[in-house]
Amino acid sequence: MARFLIKRLLSAVLVLFxxxxxxxxMFFALPRDPVTGMCPKNCNAERLExxxxxxxxxxxxxxxxxGYMKGIFVGRDLGSAQGGRCDAPCLGYSYVNSEPVxxxxxxxxxxxxxxxxxxxxxxxxxxxGLGMISALRRGTVFDRLAIGFxxxxxxxQLYFVGAMLLxxxxxxxxxxxxxxYTSIFHNPLDWAGGLVLAWLALAFLFSAIYARLSRAQMLExxxxxxxxxxxxxxxxxxxxYGQHALRAAITPIVxxxxxxxxGALGGTVITETTFGIQGLGRTAVYAVREGDLPTIMAxxxxxxxxxxAANIAVDLLYAAIDPRVRLR
Amino acid sequence: MSLSPVEGIALSELxxxxxxxxxxxxxxxxxxxxxxxxxxLRRDRTAxxxxxxxxAFFVVALAAPLIxxxxxxxxxxxxxxxLDSYGMPLGYAGGVSGPHWFGLEPGLGRDIFIRMVYGMRTxxxxxxxxxxxxxxxxxxxxxxxxxxxxxxxxxxxxxTDFALAMPFLIVALAIVPTVTLRFYGPREPEPQWxxxxxxxxxxxxxxxxxxxxxxxxxxxxxREREFVEAARASGVGLGxxxxxxxxxxxxxxxxxxFSLAVPAYVTGEAALSFLGIGIVEPxxxxxxxxxxxxxxxxxxxxxxxxxxxxxxxxxxxxNLFGDSLRDALDPKSSR
Numbered sequence: 001m002a003r004f005l006i007k008r009l010l011s012a013v014l015v016l017f018x019x020x021x022x023x024x025x026m027f028f029a030l031p032r033d034p035v036t037g038m039c040p041k042n043c044n045a046e047r048l049e050x051x052x053x054x055x056x057x058x059x060x061x062x063x064x065x066x067g068y069m070k071g072i073f074v075g076r077d078l079g080s081a082q083g084g085r086c087d088a089p090c091l092g093y094s095y096v097n098s099e100p101v102x103x104x105x106x107x108x109x110x111x112x113x114x115x116x117x118x119x120x121x122x123x124x125x126x127x128x129g130l131g132m133i134s135a136l137r138r139g140t141v142f143d144r145l146a147i148g149f150x151x152x153x154x155x156x157q158l159y160f161v162g163a164m165l166l167x168x169x170x171x172x173x174x175x176x177x178x179x180x181y182t183s184i185f186h187n188p189l190d191w192a193g194g195l196v197l198a199w200l201a202l203a204f205l206f207s208a209i210y211a212r213l214s215r216a217q218m219l220e221x222x223x224x225x226x227x228x229x230x231x232x233x234x235x236x237x238x239x240x241y242g243q244h245a246l247r248a249a250i251t252p253i254v255x256x257x258x259x260x261x262x263g264a265l266g267g268t269v270i271t272e273t274t275f276g277i278q279g280l281g282r283t284a285v286y287a288v289r290e291g292d293l294p295t296i297m298a299x300x301x302x303x304x305x306x307x308x309a310a311n312i313a314v315d316l317l318y319a320a321i322d323p324r325v326r327l328r
Numbered sequence: 329m330s331l332s333p334v335e336g337i338a339l340s341e342l343x344x345x346x347x348x349x350x351x352x353x354x355x356x357x358x359x360x361x362x363x364x365x366x367x368x369l370r371r372d373r374t375a376x377x378x379x380x381x382x383x384a385f386f387v388v389a390l391a392a393p394l395i396x397x398x399x400x401x402x403x404x405x406x407x408x409x410x411l412d413s414y415g416m417p418l419g420y421a422g423g424v425s426g427p428h429w430f431g432l433e434p435g436l437g438r439d440i441f442i443r444m445v446y447g448m449r450t451x452x453x454x455x456x457x458x459x460x461x462x463x464x465x466x467x468x469x470x471x472x473x474x475x476x477x478x479x480x481x482x483x484x485x486x487x488t489d490f491a492l493a494m495p496f497l498i499v500a501l502a503i504v505p506t507v508t509l510r511f512y513g514p515r516e517p518e519p520q521w522x523x524x525x526x527x528x529x530x531x532x533x534x535x536x537x538x539x540x541x542x543x544x545x546x547x548x549x550x551r552e553r554e555f556v557e558a559a560r561a562s563g564v565g566l567g568x569x570x571x572x573x574x575x576x577x578x579x580x581x582x583x584x585x586f587s588l589a590v591p592a593y594v595t596g597e598a599a600l601s602f603l604g605i606g607i608v609e610p611x612x613x614x615x616x617x618x619x620x621x622x623x624x625x626x627x628x629x630x631x632x633x634x635x636x637x638x639x640x641x642x643x644x645x646x647n648l649f650g651d652s653l654r655d656a657l658d659p660k661s662s663r
Contacts (some may be wrong), residue, residue, distance in 0.1 A: 011486065022494075026502060035620050142535070156642035157595055159602050159618055160636035163625055171626050259492070269497045270599055274622070281497070285603060288501040296502065303495035 002033035008315055012308045019304040020151035023297055024065050068092065068297070089300075092294030096287070101298045104283065109302075111181045114191065115198050115271060116264045124257060126212025128250070134211070135218035136241060146211055153208020162201045162274035169197060179275040198275050202268070206260060210253060217249040224248070247321060254317050262310025266303025350554055365580075368656040375652030381645040388400055396442055403446045403612050407437040416628060423586040430634045434624050446612035447635070448642075455593035458531035463586045466539025467530065471570045473540065474547025479545070488537040497603065502532050504605040520611050527606060531593055542585055544577040580657035587653050591646035598639060616641050 005223045060191040070076055071090035134146035180194040221227065222245060230240045269281035280299060287295035359367070369375050388395065396402055417432040430440040473484040507526050512518045550556060559573045594614075600606035601615025609616065616634055621631040 011489065012488070015489050018490050018494055023499075026499070026506075083407065083566045151644065151647065155591070155647050156640055157618075157636070157643075159622065160632070161601075163618075163632050163636070167625055167629055167632075239575075263495075266495050269603065273603065275448065284495075284498045285501060288498065288505075290426055296498070300495055300498055303498065306494045311492075 004315075007224065012312055015308055016301075016304055020069070020297075020301055021065065023300040024063070025070070031134070043080045043281050080292075090170055090300040092235055094287075094292050094295045095291045096292040101294045103300065104295060104297060108278060109284045110278060111182065112268065112272075112281065113266065114181065114184065114276065115202070115268055115279060116261065118195070119199040119202035119206075120200055120257075120261050120264065122209060123206035126203060126251060127207035130207065130211040130216045131214030131216075132218050132246065135178070135215045137221065138219065146215070148212040150208040150215075153205050154212060156205060157268050158201055158205055161204060162197070162271070165197045165201055166275070179277055181277055181279075195277070198268075198271055198277060201274070202264075202271060212304075213256065214249065214253055217252060218245065221245045221249040251318060251322055255314055258310040258314030258317070259307070262307040263303075265306040265310075266299075269323075332513065335425035343468045361367075369606040369652060372610055372652045372656065374648050375531060378645040378648035378652065381641065382550070382649055385448060385642055385645070386452065388445055390454045392445050392449050395445050399442055401439045401442050403438065403443050404610055406437065407432055407439070426492060431630055433620070434628050434631060440617075440631065442610040443617065444614070444635060444638060447614045447617060448638075450481065450524070450607055450613045451594050451597055451639075453617075454527055455590050456595040457528045458535060458597075459589040461528065461532040461584055462589065465536035465538050467543050467575070467582060469536065470540040470543025471547055471574060475551060475570055475574060476618040477551075484540065484544075488540060491534055491537045494534070496534050497599070500534075500600060501603060501605055503530060504600075508580045518608070523606075523611075527597060527600065532601075535589070535593070539585055541581070542581060543578060545583060547574055547632040550574055550577055584650060584654045587646065588629060589648075594639070595644070651653065 014117060067076060071092065073089070075090045079227040089102065091105070093100050097104050120128065130146045130149070134143040137143050166179075170178055176197055177193055179197055182190040182194055184191040222241075224245075226248075227240060227245050230244050231237075235244075268279065269285060271277070272279045273285070280302065284296065284299035284303075286292075287299065348422055416434050417437070430444065432438065433440060434444070470486050473481040503524055504523075508518055508523070511522065556569070556573060559569055564573070597613075598615030598618065601613050602619045604619065606615050607613035617635045618632065618639075621628075621635065623630050
């Protein structure tokens with residue numbers, strides 16, 4: 001187990017390293033000269049040259065990369081124009097937002113977390129619950145309805161569902177305010193009211209996929225011999241289905257859930273654009289449009305960290321659920 | 329994994345075909361697996377309905393210029409006199425009328441129906457091309473990784489991990505304008521086909537990994553079978569082993585994954601256009617239409633409705649057909 005974990009962590013570090021190098025190289029090829037984005041008004045050649053020097057843009061690429069990575073782990077000095085000393089984890093200074101990138105991130109990251117985490121709880125609960133029940137009541141009206149629900153959800157688009165939800169609940173019935181973000185610590189009710197449509201839209205589309213998958217998995221497990229043996233031993237139905245079968249059926253769902261949640265935490269670009277919520281995804285889109293290099297780098301890295309971390313979490317969960325993995 | 333409502337029927341009808349030859353009064357007919365699958369598909373009502381819907385979409389996309397001639401309105405034609413002074417279409421439901429079946433676009437006053445017909449063409453072409461390319465790359469990578477194992481497998485698995493860790497939308501947002509500017513300066517007009525090619529390439533770079541993983545898993549389970557050992561013992565070359573021995577055994581899951589990849593690329597392309605980096609005006613496109621329509625959500629909801637519902641029907645038909653295809657090709661998997 002320890003060996004497996006170490007191998008996994010090493011490969012994760014390698015992936016993150018490759019992502020950082022590639023995004024560093026790629027975003028330097030962005031169409032806009034990063035410097036012009038960094039001094040928007042009264043730019044003269046002299047000032048441009050100064051900024052270029054401060055940013056170290058005249059250094060060779062690998063020196064810049066090493067400097068950037070050093071900033072993340074131990075912090076570095078960015079020069080007076082960029083707010084001076086930048087403590088670890090230093091992700092650089094954004095001229096477009098006129099603040100260190102870490103400050104931007106600390107503002108938008110809670111927004112994305114507030115969108116994704118409640119939505120994920122909703123979609124996992126709803127999806128797995130629906131799938132399990134419809135597998136147990138196979139062929140009934142409930143099963144048919146659940147199948148219809150999951151087929152509809154799996155074929156709908158978030159921007160369309162979002163638009164329809166907005167149209168019905170906000171603009172026509174005036175039940176829900178226009179989507180916005182308030183801190184949960186500031187006003188929990190307003191926090192929920194401002195994000196509830198985003199949760200519903202995400203939960204509807206994702207739970208459809210999970211309902212479909214968990215139904216198929218549960219049906220497969222129910223036909224296994226160990227389920228029949230457990231029933232034959234005289235165990236109660238809830239115990240057999242809820243503990244024995246569920247545990248065996250849930251492993252592939254954990255894999256997909258890890259990928260989905262990890263991916264969503266890295267920025268729900270479409271959701272945030274549809275509902276006009278300023279989270280990580282929209283910040284990244286804006287940064288790409290403005291050629292805001294430090295912010296782009298930071299958002300790509302953070303998304304990658306989320307996905308890689310989710311993958312490791314999935315592996316650990318696997319070991320917890322499935323004893324065969326532990327033996328290996 | 330089937331969601332087809334007629335699965336029970338399909339399976340019960342199947343059983344006699346799968347049985348060992350038994351005393352029957354009719355002559356025994358030998359059938360290839362392909363013929364069997366075709367027979368099962370034809371008996372599946374869901375497959376027939378979704379197949380007909382898909383065929384209709386393809387016909388519409390292919391015959392777009394013909395439809396334009398019959399319909400009498402072009403995709404770039406503007407009908408400013410049918411808009412009010414705020415640029416909103418006159419009449420009910422966004423200007424739905426005899427000459428304009430789905431109404432007019434607010435602002436420019438172009439006909440929504442004919443733009444959707446041409447938009448279907450763009451979307452389906454990009455999705456099909458992307459699905460073909462990613463399936464080809466994925467199959468080759470998966471077969472090689474699954475059969476050879478060892479370091480080749482490790483490298484391909486690692487590249488897959490890497491491609492998964494890159495946030496697709498953000499990277500696409502950065503790549504598409506960059507590539508466009510490298511080939512055409514900021515002032516040069518970008519030809520319509522160029523953006524299409526760039527989008528297909530972006531999908532190809534990111535999309536091959538899922539097919540590769542699928543094929544790799546299948547090959548893993550085939551690798552130790554007797555027929556592979558027999559082929560190895562008779563000293564066949566690597567190419568013969570991979571593409572003549574192994575590949576013919578897994579074409580069914582590949583076909584299913586292909587049929588489910590096409591709608592994924594239709595929606596992926598629409599998502600990119602929705603973010604403003606997909607197809608550029610004036611080329612008609614679904615995602616771009618939905619993106620434009622969102623800002624008219626309050627004033628002209630039917631403009632959001634028509635493209636949104638059409639893309640839903642298209643994707644639903646693809647998903648249903650893919651499921652039926654899976655049932656038909658692999659009756660054991662359907663429950």
